[in-house]
Amino acid sequence: MTTIDWEKEVANRKEELLADLFDLLRIPSVREDDKATQEAPVGPGPRDALLKFLTLGERDGFTTKNIENIAGHIEYGAGDETLGIFGHMDVVPAGTGWETDPFEPVLKNGRIYARGSGDDKGPSVAAYYAVKIIKELNLPLSKKIRFIIGTDEESGWQCMDRYLEVEEAPDFGFAPDAEFPIINGEKGNVSVSLKLAGTNDGPVKLISFKSGLRPNMVPESGTAVLEVKDPETLRTIEKDLNEYVAENKISGQVTIEDTKATVFIKGKSAHGASPEAGINGGTHLANFLKQYDFGGNAKAYIETIAELIHDDTEGKKLGVAFSDEIMGALTMNAGVFEFDASNEAKNNYVLLNMRYPKGITTEKINDIITDKLAATAFSVEVEEGGKGPHYVSEDDELVKTLLAVYEAHTGLKGHGQVIGGGTFGRLLERGVAYGAMFPDSIDTMHQANEFMAVDDLLKATAIYADAIYRLVK
Numbered sequence: 001m002t003t004i005d006w007e008k009e010v011a012n013r014k015e016e017l018l019a020d021l022f023d024l025l026r027i028p029s030v031r032e033d034d035k036a037t038q039e040a041p042v043g044p045g046p047r048d049a050l051l052k053f054l055t056l057g058e059r060d061g062f063t064t065k066n067i068e069n070i071a072g073h074i075e076y077g078a079g080d081e082t083l084g085i086f087g088h089m090d091v092v093p094a095g096t097g098w099e100t101d102p103f104e105p106v107l108k109n110g111r112i113y114a115r116g117s118g119d120d121k122g123p124s125v126a127a128y129y130a131v132k133i134i135k136e137l138n139l140p141l142s143k144k145i146r147f148i149i150g151t152d153e154e155s156g157w158q159c160m161d162r163y164l165e166v167e168e169a170p171d172f173g174f175a176p177d178a179e180f181p182i183i184n185g186e187k188g189n190v191s192v193s194l195k196l197a198g199t200n201d202g203p204v205k206l207i208s209f210k211s212g213l214r215p216n217m218v219p220e221s222g223t224a225v226l227e228v229k230d231p232e233t234l235r236t237i238e239k240d241l242n243e244y245v246a247e248n249k250i251s252g253q254v255t256i257e258d259t260k261a262t263v264f265i266k267g268k269s270a271h272g273a274s275p276e277a278g279i280n281g282g283t284h285l286a287n288f289l290k291q292y293d294f295g296g297n298a299k300a301y302i303e304t305i306a307e308l309i310h311d312d313t314e315g316k317k318l319g320v321a322f323s324d325e326i327m328g329a330l331t332m333n334a335g336v337f338e339f340d341a342s343n344e345a346k347n348n349y350v351l352l353n354m355r356y357p358k359g360i361t362t363e364k365i366n367d368i369i370t371d372k373l374a375a376t377a378f379s380v381e382v383e384e385g386g387k388g389p390h391y392v393s394e395d396d397e398l399v400k401t402l403l404a405v406y407e408a409h410t411g412l413k414g415h416g417q418v419i420g421g422g423t424f425g426r427l428l429e430r431g432v433a434y435g436a437m438f439p440d441s442i443d444t445m446h447q448a449n450e451f452m453a454v455d456d457l458l459k460a461t462a463i464y465a466d467a468i469y470r471l472v473k
Contacts, residue, residue, distance in 0.1 A: 004137070004466075004469075006462040006463075009465065010458050010465070013129060013132075014458060017125060017129050017457075018107075018112075020056055021105075021117075021121060021125040021457075022105045023052060024049055025103065025105040025117060026103055026104060026105065027045060027048050027052060027089075029045035029046045029048065029089050029090050029151070030045055030090070030091055030094075031043050031045075031046060031090055031154065032044070032045065041068065041069060041070040041151075041162075042155070046070075046089060046090040046151035046152065047070075049089035049121075050066070050069065050151050051069070053072070053087075053124070054066055054074065054149070057128075060132055060135070062074045063076070067166060067167065068162065069151075070159045070162050070163075071151060071162060072148075073146050073148045073149065074147040076141075077143065077145050077472060079141065079144050079472070082143065082144040082146050082168075083143055083146070083170060083172060083472050084169070084170025084171075084431070085145070085146070085147045085175070085176065086148050086174070086431075087120055087127060087147065087148070087149055087175070087176060087177065088120045088124070088150040088151065088152075088154070088159070089120075089121065089124070089150070090153055090154050090155070091120075092115070092119075092213070092214055092216070093213045093217075094448075095220055096448065097269075099113075099448075099449055100113050100449070103115060105117065110453055112451055113449060114450065114451075115450055116450070118443075118445050118450055119177065119446065120153065122436065122452040122457055123176035123435060123452075123460065124149070124176060125457075126176060126457055127147065127176040127464045127468075129461050129465075130462075130464035130467075130468050131147060131465075131468060139469060140473065141472045143472040145472055148160075148170075150163070150424060153177070153423075153424060154216065156385050157385065160424060164427070169427065169428060171430070172428060172430035173425070173428055173431050174402065174433060174434040175425040175434070176434060176435050176460070177424065177433055177436075178419060178423055178425075178435070178437070179417070179435065179438070179439075179443075180436070180439065180463070181406045181407075181412070181413075181415055181416075181417070181439075182403055182415075182417060182433070182434050183417050183423065183433035184392045184393075184399050184416045184417065184432045185390065185416065185417070186419055186420075186433070187327055187356055187389055187418065187420045188356040188386065188387060188389045189353070189354070189355055189387045189422040190354050190383065190387070191335075191351055191352065191385075192353075192366065192369060192382055192383065193349050193352075193381045193382075193383055194373065195346045195347065195348065195378065196301060196348055197297055197344050197345060197348065197377065198297060198298070198339065199296035200294075200341040202293050202296065202299065203228070203229050203295075204226055204227070204293050205228075205294070205298065206298035206339060206341060207224075207225040207226060207227055207260070207341050208225045208339060209222070209223075209286075209301065209337055209338070209339035210224075210339075211223070211282030212282055212337055214335060214336065215333065215352075216273070216446070217269055217270075217271070217272055218269050218272060218275050218280055218446075219281045219334070219335065219336070220268060220269035220278075220281050221266040221267065222265050222286075223262065223264045223265075224263045224285055225263075226260065226261045226262075226289075226292070227259055227260055228259055228260070229259065234256065234261060237256075238254040238256070240288070240291070241253070244288045248284065250265060250267050250281075251266045252264055252265040252288075263285065267279030267280055268447075269446060269448065271447075272333040272446070273355055273420035274420065274421075275313040275332065277443075280310070280333075282305070283305055283310035283311070284310070286302050286306045286337075289306075290302050290306040298339070300377050301339055301348065301350075304350070305337070305350060308372070309350065313331055313332055313333065314330060315354070318368070319368045319372050320332070320369060322359065323357065324357035324358045324359045326358070326391070326418065327357030327391070329357070331354070331355045331420045333352070334351070335352070335353050337349075337350050346379055351383075355421070357418075362386050387422055387426065390431075392429075392430060392431070392432050394415075398430050398432065398471070399432060401467065401470055401471055402434050402467055403415070405470060406463060408466070409463050412439070419433075434464075435463065436452075436456065438456055441453065441456055
């Protein structure tokens with residue numbers, strides 16, 4: 001039997017692969033609800049990226065199908081079983097702090113800098129080229145390969161909800177949307193909203209408080225506008241902030257105009273599944289502001305964030321800290337903050353994103369937080385669209401095969417892993433996440449200056465090609 005040199009096959013297609021990836025990275029495929037239409041269910045960017053990906057499949061002779069511009073697939077081969085590969089074309093907002101245009105990819109020092117390079121356009125293109133290589137080598141298959149592309153993975157998964165309503169789910173598969181050796185377990189994922197009205201009094205009034213873009217991103221910064229009646233307090237705010245940011249090794253500034261002070265604090269963004277890797281600008285802002293004399297619900301808003309959420313990514317202060325022997329500990333990210341003093345309805349909120357293991361439920365989380373905040377003006381509401389924990393045994397043939405391929409290409413020992421992040425791998429009972437980050441890769445997902453190393457991209461492509469072929473031959 002002829003041995004296939006997968007690395008060589010990938011190297012022969014390097015320039016073509018990079019060109020296709022760069023075309024996709026140039027599409028700003030951020031979900032935009034205000035621009036959503038029937039033709040663009042989550043906005044024009046995600047739709048355009050989906051259509052471009054399907055165009056690659058058509059160009060290369062695959063069977064393709066578009067599901068209402070919200071999802072689609074590329075198919076190859078035939079058989080009674082179907083291997084599913086799940087990628088996504090949507091990306092999180094660019095945010096601030098970029099040294100280059102986030103939607104104009106730059107190749108520098110062996111790295112591709114662009115939003116989506118690592119999550120998930122780069123890995124998706126790697127997996128696509130793996131299937132393309134198998135097709136071009138005309139290798140014999142006993143199963144069908146279906147590459148499924150989503151457009152709403154970073155938000156509500158509307159894409160997969162609709163796809164699985166009209167299409168049959170694959171029998172087993174993986175998502176190239178995490179890290180090697182493998183992710184065979186994913187914690188539950190739910191967002192909890194703490195809501196209250198905007199009542200406001202006291203010597204210092206909170207006019208507004210804003211921080212964060214998405215629940216699955218650690219807020220990089222936060223901005224609050226205050227009305228300060230006492231001239232002495234107004235004069236000391238800038239000094240107070242300078243001391244606070246120096247002590248906490250962050251940055252910030254104050255702008256004074258008449259009796260209003262605008263306070264800005266900047267931390268560091270990170271993926272919401274690893275909130276400990278970031279510096280939450282929103283909670284730091286509240287922690288700084290708690291020293292001032294607020295009243296009404298504004299006081300409850302600031303103090304709750306500062307005393308029960310700040311500097312706690314495990315939910316200990318709220319009482320929801322929980323750990324499982326296999327899946328590890330619950331993590332909590334305070335992702336979005338919104339307070340407007342003019343809002344007298346319960347529409348001001350803090351949005352917490354929880355990644356929780358087996359052994360605790362969303363109902364229990366809700367009950368614990370509700371009890372904890374019983375003495376405050378907050379109401380607690382579990383957001384729709386949460387997902388329970390998911391786990392595939394290391395004894396499963398899918399997991400064993402994928403780990404064997406990883407070991408063959410890296411010389412490293414393969415092992416199972418559980419993450420707080422949620423991937424499309426969990427859509428299947430026998431579904432996992434597989435790459436494309438390596439153990440020594442630098443994780444910049446959801447951060448400014450996101451990048452993927454070209455060597456990692458090519459190596460992952462070879463691993464995917466070998467793994468896919470072993471699973472379907």
